[in-house]
Amino acid sequence: MKKLNCWEFKKCGRQFGGEKVSELGLCPVVIEISLEGTHDGESGGRACWVLEGTICKGYIHGNFIEKQRECEKCDFYEYVKQQEGNNFLSIATLLKIIEDYNNREL
Incomplete structure (x- = not known):
């Protein structure tokens, strides 16, 4: 079974070529x-x-702190968590991956 990305699961239309990109912008x-x-x-x-x-519930969320509680209640978050089981990466691990990537030597 294919693992869906958020734009496929939520059908937000903010992916490349999505129908809502002109209105809401390309999703980060x-x-x-x-x-x-x-x-x-x-x-x-x-x-x-x-x-x-x-975007969630019709509006674009701001920073990580503002959106975190809502995201933990999201059906997509639960979908990924259930699919990944013991391989589900914690928020701290994900933030570290981003930080390490941004601090890498080019």
């Missing part, structure tokens, strides 16, 4: 390369709860 999840492959997803598509600027 689809360009977050530091999380490529995380939970077998594309870009940040299976770890969207640690990224700013995602």
Whole structure:
């Protein structure tokens, strides 16, 4: 069974070529390369709860702190958590992956 990314599961339309990109902009999840492959997803598509600027309940969420409680109640978060089981990466681990990627030497 294919593991869905958030834009496939939630059908937000903010992915490349999505029907809501002109209205709401391209979602930062689809360009977050530091999380490529995380939970077998594309870009940040299976770890969207640690990224700013995602949409939920019709509005774009701000920073990580503001959105975290809502994300932990999200059906997609639970979907990924259930699929990954013991391989589900903690929020701290995901944030460390992003930090390490951003601090890498080029």
